[in-house]
Amino acid sequence: MSDKRQSEREFLASYDASQFDRPSVAVDVVILGAFAGALHAILVKRTEHPGLNAWAVPGGFVRMDESLDAAAARILSDKAGLEGVFLEQLYTFGAPDRDPRTRVIAVAYYALVDEARFQGIDTSDQLVAAARLDVPWPGETGGPVQCVNADGEPMPIAFDHEDILGLAVKRVRGRLNYSPVGFQLLPDQFTLRDLQEVHETVSGVGVNKDSFRRRMLASGTLEATGERQRDVGHRPAELYRFIRRSAV
Amino acid sequence: MSDKRQSEREFLASYDASQFDRPSVAVDVVILGAFAGALHAILVKRTEHPGLNAWAVPGGFVRMDESLDAAAARILSDKAGLEGVFLEQLYTFGAPDRDPRTRVIAVAYYALVDEARFQGIDTSDQLVAAARLDVPWPGETGGPVQCVNADGEPMPIAFDHEDILGLAVKRVRGRLNYSPVGFQLLPDQFTLRDLQEVHETVSGVGVNKDSFRRRMLASGTLEATGERQRDVGHRPAELYRFIRRSAV
DNA sequence: TGAATAGTGTCTATAAGACAATATCCC
DNA sequence: GGGATATTGTCTTATAGACACTATTCA
Numbered sequence A, B: 001m002s003d004k005r006q007s008e009r010e011f012l013a014s015y016d017a018s019q020f021d022r023p024s025v026a027v028d029v030v031i032l033g034a035f036a037g038a039l040h041a042i043l044v045k046r047t048e049h050p051g052l053n054a055w056a057v058p059g060g061f062v063r064m065d066e067s068l069d070a071a072a073a074r075i076l077s078d079k080a081g082l083e084g085v086f087l088e089q090l091y092t093f094g095a096p097d098r099d100p101r102t103r104v105i106a107v108a109y110y111a112l113v114d115e116a117r118f119q120g121i122d123t124s125d126q127l128v129a130a131a132r133l134d135v136p137w138p139g140e141t142g143g144p145v146q147c148v149n150a151d152g153e154p155m156p157i158a159f160d161h162e163d164i165l166g167l168a169v170k171r172v173r174g175r176l177n178y179s180p181v182g183f184q185l186l187p188d189q190f191t192l193r194d195l196q197e198v199h200e201t202v203s204g205v206g207v208n209k210d211s212f213r214r215r216m217l218a219s220g221t222l223e224a225t226g227e228r229q230r231d232v233g234h235r236p237a238e239l240y241r242f243i244r245r246s247a248v
Numbered sequence C: 001t002g003a004a005t006a007g008t009g010t011c012t013a014t015a016a017g018a019c020a021a022t023a024t025c026c027c
Numbered sequence D: 001g002g003g004a005t006a007t008t009g010t011c012t013t014a015t016a017g018a019c020a021c022t023a024t025t026c027a
Helices: A008-014 A068-080 A115-119 A161-176 A181-185 A192-203 A209-218 B008-014 B068-080 B115-119 B161-176 B181-185 B192-203 B209-218
Strands: A024-035 A038-045 A059-061 A086-093 A104-112 A128-134 A146-148 A222-228 A238-242 B024-035 B038-045 B059-061 B086-093 B104-112 B128-134 B146-148 B222-228 B238-242
Touching: A024 A068, A024 A115, A024 A161, A024 A181, A024 A192, A038 A068, A038 A161, A038 A192, A059 A068, A068 A086, A068 A104, A086 A161, A086 B086, A104 A161, A104 A181, A146 A161, A161 A181, A161 A192, A181 A192, A192 A209, A192 A238, B024 B068, B024 B115, B024 B161, B024 B181, B024 B192, B038 B068, B038 B161, B038 B192, B059 B068, B068 B086, B068 B104, B086 B161, B104 B161, B104 B181, B146 B161, B161 B181, B161 B192, B181 B192, B192 B209, B192 B238
Parallel strands: A024 A104, B024 B104
Antiparallel strands: A024 A038, A024 A059, A038 A128, A086 A104, A128 A146, A222 A238, B024 B038, B024 B059, B038 B128, B086 B104, B128 B146, B222 B238
């Protein structure tokens, strides 16, 4: 044991950082959009073993000098070209055999983006694709989710990424109840119906229209812009904007 | 790039697991109890630099062949002698400079135990102590919490562990609203008043007694045992028990 | 004018807060 | 009996769901 009276400086200089085996640490980012009646996620095709040709959540190894949040933001930018979107840590997956190569601990994040940004992600090289999520459980039960491509065909998922996607869905559903998460999935201006559709898409169940309107308007997080929809073939709805809660 | 046509077996055999620098991964476990009108946590005294003589959340490095959950259970058993208690992952802390020795990513867990088990933890060697948590923010605002010892004196906290403790408090407060978390902090049998006191201790605010009783009895998670308190100096209250929800 | 959806008003059912009255134990 | 808390019942208020009705736009 070291001499307790030595200074902290001396101790740090003599510390042997390599004395333990260390796992690899990866950061995976679930990029979620809510539109067309379903949740969607961005997946990347694996071009290497293990799981060659299966689809995975975008990720990468954390660098020694960057925080986990910074690693997630870097992956979001590099793999999807997204900046400044909602990004939050989800869960850390650490089963010893989740990656057959070596011990990899994955810190999962999830990002929420509006439809325009989601659809704007470059998928032209066939190695990045949007997947529609098929959630086989109600409410916040939890569990893996299935992914289908634009043609409705199931997509094979690599590693434990079905579980990561499932947990992201569970988390977003949970946040709906007490947090203005819907705004992250919408553009700056939106109608109350847009907001309701996002809530229904995320939760998977329909809500009462009148009650939803009242609740949202009473929440104090919405602000009418004074503008209205255009060219909609029916009475145009008022456009609203999210107010950042200044007082917490 | 590797030849995509090689088999997965061949690829795994040739994979070089040591090609990247890897951070150390630790698991820290916040052990929480709710009694005497405050939340309490178990802390251990640091006997090494950095943070010599400061107090830290019990933790240890994850082994290469154990899951994160297993590492947390091992730490809970080794440091506090606790088995079979509620244990859940909290958050992963990964700031590059959170430990001055080397890059250490900490996967934080929190455990909830009833008062008898909490008080039963061996603190006789002066290296383990119970801390009363002083939460300086309302509701689920979040932020660091202060720790005071049995004599009411502030305890210096090592690393970013004030933040870990603060996040554990925030998480437990959040779970109160939609999850039977109070039961984890109580023994098998308890009165409605016991349950109310735990809720008030965790949340930091008083609740309406009548409404609380009705809500709990209507929740379907409580079962009357038919037994009553003994030797209490007033009308004894009925004892209840938690029913595990069989149907989800 | 008609189709379609936006937005308002009202009634009812449910849950929460407040408060009073009664019950039951130990001393 | 007195002190203390448990338990029940009722009234009031706030919110959610249901439904009817009016408003506004484009084709």
